[in-house]
Amino acid sequence: MKELSKDELETYSRQIVLEDIGYEGQLKLSEARVCLAGLGGLGSNAALQLVGMGIGYLRIIDRDVVDRSNLHRQTLYDVNYLYYPKVEVAAKKLSQLNPNVNIEPIPISLNSDNAEEMIKDMDVVIDGLDNIETRYALNWACVKHRVPYVFGAAIALYGNVSTIIPKKTPCLECFIGGLTNSMLPTCRILGVHPSLPSIISSLEVSEAVRIILGKKPNLLNTLLYFDLKDLSFEKINISRRENCQVCGPNPKLTVKRKLIDEIRSKDEKRVYVINPRKNLGLIMEDLYSLIKDKGLSVRVKANLGITFYYNLKTTISMLKSGTMIIEGANDKEQVISLYEEFVVKGLNIPWSDID
Numbered sequence: 621m622k623e624l625s626k627d628e629l630e631t632y633s634r635q636i637v638l639e640d641i642g643y644e645g646q647l648k649l650s651e652a653r654v655c656l657a658g659l660g661g662l663g664s665n666a667a668l669q670l671v672g673m674g675i676g677y678l679r680i681i682d683r684d685v686v687d688r689s690n691l692h693r694q695t696l697y698d699v700n701y702l703y704y705p706k707v708e709v710a711a712k713k714l715s716q717l718n719p720n721v722n723i724e725p726i727p728i729s730l731n732s733d734n735a736e737e738m739i740k741d742m743d744v745v746i747d748g749l750d751n752i753e754t755r756y757a758l759n760w761a762c763v764k765h766r767v768p769y770v771f772g773a774a775i776a777l778y779g780n781v782s783t784i785i786p787k788k789t790p791c792l793e794c795f796i797g798g799l800t801n802s803m804l805p806t807c808r809i810l811g812v813h814p815s816l817p818s819i820i821s822s823l824e825v826s827e828a829v830r831i832i833l834g835k836k837p838n839l840l841n842t843l844l845y846f847d848l849k850d851l852s853f854e855k856i857n858i859s860r861r862e863n864c865q866v867c868g869p870n871p872k873l874t875v876k877r878k879l880i881d882e883i884r885s886k887d888e889k890r891v892y893v894i895n896p897r898k899n900l901g902l903i904m905e906d907l908y909s910l911i912k913d914k915g916l917s918v919r920v921k922a923n924l925g926i927t928f929y930y931n932l933k934t935t936i937s938m939l940k941s942g943t944m945i946i947e948g949a950n951d952k953e954q955v956i957s958l959y960e961e962f963v964v965k966g967l968n969i970p971w972s973d974i975d
């Protein structure tokens with residue numbers, strides 16, 4: 621059996637002393653595999669705690685680049701990394717916090733085509749997402765592969781947490797099914813208090829750790845509602861739906877990947893994201909040469925993504941996975957033609973790999 625080194629014992633001394641964790645618990649943590657979906661406000665804080673605690677393996681998934689409006693609450697980033705892929709900055713900072721943790725950064729847009737691959741070899745999945753449709757894809761994959769999923773959400777001054785053990789407790793579809801992104805408010809519109817994500821994500825981590833340690837989570841069959849306004853925690857009993865489309869007898873996928881998402885508009889600009897069918901694993905040096913050959917100016921050249929100016933009003937971030945974020949495009953037609961120019965023709969990737 622594995623033993624903890626002198627350094628590990630010292631690093632984790634303040635949690636090993638806890639009755640809830642102890643030496644055996646620390647060994648379990650060091651062998652655990654956790655997937656963190658989304659690296660915004662919830663994900664930043666959850667990642668820091670998990671890595672600090674000495675989790676064995678952490679897969680971090682996010683499709684965004686760092687934006688100035690993230691910095692007030694997303695504790696992994698700072699002004700030096702604007703327009704860098706979040707997963708790359710996160711992996712760098714997290715490995716400085718604890719080099720013993722194996723961190724796998726994946727710069728993709730999580731969706732129904734790739735969710736299974738992302739979670740099936742994990743012990744637990746933690747929700748750091750910002751939209752319901754991606755959560756449905758994640759919930760569906762977790763139910764299918766029986767991977768525990770700690771759901772969390774935070775907006776304005778309130779947040780939710782629930783712990784889902786597939787086929788045993790209600791799944792996400794059971795208790796908040798049938799919604800679309802367009803029905804729900806976003807942080808851009810309603811805002812988010814920086815105190816909120818750290819509280820909600822701390823509760824998520826605490827639940828995930830209980831699962832890893834083999835202890836009963838506190839939020840089974842329960843939706844926790846927290847309000848920062850009066851610091852109230854309310855627990856709502858929830859139950860499984862007999863004919864749930866995801867965890868019921870005839871499971872089916874309720875969301876499908878969209879090739880193009882129109883996610884938000886910033887400064888009156890539209891922002892589009894292209895989500896290819898699979899991880900294209902682009903060769904970033906080839907992409908960089910292509911952009912330079914076209915005489916375009918590069919804002920950021922990172923290992924997992926490049927951000928460049930297409931023209932005075934359009935900024936493009938291209939991630940290694942093939943996800944493309946376009947700020948300031950006119951419409952979907954122009955977005956497709958940009959993808960055609962840089963990926964299909966520029967890097968010789970066939971459309972059959974994309975959609």
Ligand SMILES: [Zn+2]
Pocket residue numbers: 790791792793794860861864865866867868
């Ligand atoms: Zn269900």
